Amino acid sequence: MNTVTNHKPMEILLVEDSESDALLISKTFSRTQMKFNLTVIKDGVEAVSFLHKEGQYDKMPRPDIIFLDLHLPKKDGFGVLAEIKSEPNLRNIPVIILTSSNSQEDVKECYQNNANCYLTKPTTKEDFCHAVKVIEDFWLNIAKLPLN
Amino acid sequence: MIFLKSFTLITLFTTDQLWGQNLTWLHGTSSIAIAITYYFVSLLIVYVIHLRKDITFTLFLWLLVFFLLACGTSHIISLENILHPNYWLWGYAESFTAIIALVTALGIFFFIPQILNFPSSQQLKEINERLNQEIAQFQSLDQKIRSLNAQLEKKINERTAELKQVNQKLTIEVEERKQIASALHHQIQLEQLIGYFSHRFINVTPTELDSTIEEALTSISEFVGIDRSYLFLFSKQDHKFQVTQKWSVPEVSEASDWDQNIEAKLPWIMSNIKSNVIVNLPEIDALPSEAERDRFYLTTHQIQSLLIVPMFYGTAVKGILALEAVNHTNYWTERDRQLLKLTGEIISGAVERCRQAAELAHRTQQLEASNQELEKFAYIVSHDLSEPLRSISGFSYLLQEEYESRLDQEAQEYLDFINDGALRMKALIEDLLAFSRVGSQNLVLTLIDCKEVITEVISNLQAAIMENNVQIECETLPKIVADRTKFAQLWQNLIANAIKFHNSESTPQIHISATQESQKLIFAISDNGIGIAPQYTKEIFSVFRKLHNPQQYPGTGIGLAICRRIAELHGGKIWVESTVGQGSTFYILFPMH
Numbered sequence A: 001m002n003t004v005t006n007h008k009p010m011e012i013l014l015v016e017d018s019e020s021d022a023l024l025i026s027k028t029f030s031r032t033q034m035k036f037n038l039t040v041i042k043d044g045v046e047a048v049s050f051l052h053k054e055g056q057y058d059k060m061p062r063p064d065i066i067f068l069d070l071h072l073p074k075k076d077g078f079g080v081l082a083e084i085k086s087e088p089n090l091r092n093i094p095v096i097i098l099t100s101s102n103s104q105e106d107v108k109e110c111y112q113n114n115a116n117c118y119l120t121k122p123t124t125k126e127d128f129c130h131a132v133k134v135i136e137d138f139w140l141n142i143a144k145l146p147l148n
Numbered sequence B: 001m002i003f004l005k006s007f008t009l010i011t012l013f014t015t016d017q018l019w020g021q022n023l024t025w026l027h028g029t030s031s032i033a034i035a036i037t038y039y040f041v042s043l044l045i046v047y048v049i050h051l052r053k054d055i056t057f058t059l060f061l062w063l064l065v066f067f068l069l070a071c072g073t074s075h076i077i078s079l080e081n082i083l084h085p086n087y088w089l090w091g092y093a094e095s096f097t098a099i100i101a102l103v104t105a106l107g108i109f110f111f112i113p114q115i116l117n118f119p120s121s122q123q124l125k126e127i128n129e130r131l132n133q134e135i136a137q138f139q140s141l142d143q144k145i146r147s148l149n150a151q152l153e154k155k156i157n158e159r160t161a162e163l164k165q166v167n168q169k170l171t172i173e174v175e176e177r178k179q180i181a182s183a184l185h186h187q188i189q190l191e192q193l194i195g196y197f198s199h200r201f202i203n204v205t206p207t208e209l210d211s212t213i214e215e216a217l218t219s220i221s222e223f224v225g226i227d228r229s230y231l232f233l234f235s236k237q238d239h240k241f242q243v244t245q246k247w248s249v250p251e252v253s254e255a256s257d258w259d260q261n262i263e264a265k266l267p268w269i270m271s272n273i274k275s276n277v278i279v280n281l282p283e284i285d286a287l288p289s290e291a292e293r294d295r296f297y298l299t300t301h302q303i304q305s306l307l308i309v310p311m312f313y314g315t316a317v318k319g320i321l322a323l324e325a326v327n328h329t330n331y332w333t334e335r336d337r338q339l340l341k342l343t344g345e346i347i348s349g350a351v352e353r354c355r356q357a358a359e360l361a362h363r364t365q366q367l368e369a370s371n372q373e374l375e376k377f378a379y380i381v382s383h384d385l386s387e388p389l390r391s392i393s394g395f396s397y398l399l400q401e402e403y404e405s406r407l408d409q410e411a412q413e414y415l416d417f418i419n420d421g422a423l424r425m426k427a428l429i430e431d432l433l434a435f436s437r438v439g440s441q442n443l444v445l446t447l448i449d450c451k452e453v454i455t456e457v458i459s460n461l462q463a464a465i466m467e468n469n470v471q472i473e474c475e476t477l478p479k480i481v482a483d484r485t486k487f488a489q490l491w492q493n494l495i496a497n498a499i500k501f502h503n504s505e506s507t508p509q510i511h512i513s514a515t516q517e518s519q520k521l522i523f524a525i526s527d528n529g530i531g532i533a534p535q536y537t538k539e540i541f542s543v544f545r546k547l548h549n550p551q552q553y554p555g556t557g558i559g560l561a562i563c564r565r566i567a568e569l570h571g572g573k574i575w576v577e578s579t580v581g582q583g584s585t586f587y588i589l590f591p592m593h
Helices: A003-007 A019-030 A044-051 A077-086 A104-112 A125-142 B002-014 B021-051 B058-083 B087-117 B121-202 B209-224 B267-274 B289-300 B334-402 B409-440 B450-460 B462-468 B484-500 B559-569
Strands: A010-015 A036-041 A065-068 A095-099 A117-120 B228-235 B240-248 B279-281 B305-313 B316-325 B445-449 B471-474 B479-483 B509-517 B520-527 B573-579 B583-591
Touching: A010 A019, A010 A044, A019 A036, A019 A125, A019 B334, A036 A044, A044 A077, A065 A077, A077 A095, A077 A104, A104 A117, A117 A125, A125 B334, B021 B058, B058 B087, B121 B209, B121 B334, B209 B228, B209 B240, B209 B316, B209 B334, B240 B316, B267 B279, B267 B289, B267 B305, B267 B316, B305 B334, B316 B334, B334 B409, B409 B559, B445 B450, B445 B484, B450 B462, B450 B471, B450 B484, B462 B484, B479 B484, B484 B509, B484 B520, B484 B559, B484 B583, B559 B573, B559 B583
Parallel strands: A010 A036, A010 A065, A065 A095, A095 A117, B471 B509
Antiparallel strands: B228 B240, B228 B316, B279 B305, B305 B316, B445 B479, B509 B520, B520 B583, B573 B583
């Protein structure tokens, strides 16, 4: 069992412009046993501000894990990923790409930019629930994440 | 004198001797007369010998002379003996004469045949007559010979003249033949040259076209010995003939304004050209009166000879080939003209072919681009469709989960329809994506063992095979160069289809084989399934084309479209032969690399 889940809720940042997808993801997470705080940010620039604790985000916690969509307004997921992985104090946060794209070019580019995992958003509810369950099991329960 | 003295002495002594004077005189006179006669005859014979050198028996005549001299002398000595008797002397003279007489007699004996041979005057006369006759004959013969000789000479002269004439004719003929041979040689060389370029033009690529035309123009111009040559091609854009290639001998400058509106400058010539008529002007003066404008232009440019050949392709004039001489008059034979026309046609054919090839390449490029765009579009569409689909599917699920107690039976059913629709849409989108991906990815060609790949595919489908109790037979298959993943995908779809559309009344059987034909490999996969009606054997290869409803046979109908795409990407094709209720055989042709 991950120590993080035992003590305090896990801080999850979801960078997702689709409201429906964001709601689906949060609903699916909420059906699990884990304790977490989910913050949803809808564009790339905001996501970077959030991570740098700029402006309204100065009181926000550092996320333990980031779920990042690639198709985002203002700054796309690749840009956000590059920013995260170039910041020494951010680069150890696991970044899971969660996108509709299953293009090999996108997959390659993300891993090239040190993404920790690449997942394609499942279309149906069964696949979606299954995927969220697997993410929870692996990233939030099995995998050891660095502590803040 | 001696003789007279002697005779006087005889006269003197006889009076005193036994003999009477008269008797002495008788003896003396007779002896002297005989002796004189002997001597005279001797002299006559000597004279004859002297005159007739041809007498063969001269020795005999000389013997006779000696004999006569001896006889004469003997008579004188006998007379002397009468006057002064000396019988010894007389005896000696007598014996001497006797010896000579004997020798002469012997001579007569030996010389008789020769003497007898000596012709008589009668004989000589006859001989002479004969000779005269012979001479006359000879003369007549001689005359005949002379006349014959004259005739012969005449004939010889005639024949010589004839021969001379024949010889002259022959010389002319030889000269003519030489000219013909030289013309023939020229023609053969020109034909070879044109043959060579015809071969070049058949295989010419659009990029080599200009340089090949230029090379042909140069070679042919140099060969026919003209000063300048031009190739005009008809431009569809400008509706004008434009010079595309030109050539001139170094010492002759180009006619700079040929390019500009040749039709206005040479109206008569161009009207002929458009009627597919070769304009042959060895001398510009030969132009008819209605070609005044043409003449004016050509003479102001010092053109002496001109040959303009139309270049036809089909029924349209595509260009013209113009050959000019400015420093000399040039004559072209009919054969030359026809050969140059042929050259023009070969060039226009090549130009047209290259134009068509370029057009085809352009169209293919456009098609490829639009195809790529379409594939990209399919990809984007299917990708963008998945997000709303996720919403539909996700929230219908949430509705069912979270609002179950508040929804009545009917609402629950509607939600089920939404879920089913979403599921089918998901399958469609995924298949569309798969289809577009097949075309958008480049082929990775490697040498693959077909049997190995198909065995792998069969093992992937093991669950379905076991479930339906399918018997699969796969013959020995060769190795081919293909994209391994796509090749496997093709077989995955075909075998899965053969299992899916099995006939429930018999044990499903699948047979896979391949036959090799020159440069291609034809695979066949036969089953004993439900079969396909003949009217559908083509359309089943279209995207999302299904012959059954999803309740009977699930699936979107993309499988065979993907198979066709894969076969086509490899330069091959796929088709089916089938009998409803008995089974189908799918054939897949792969070209061998």
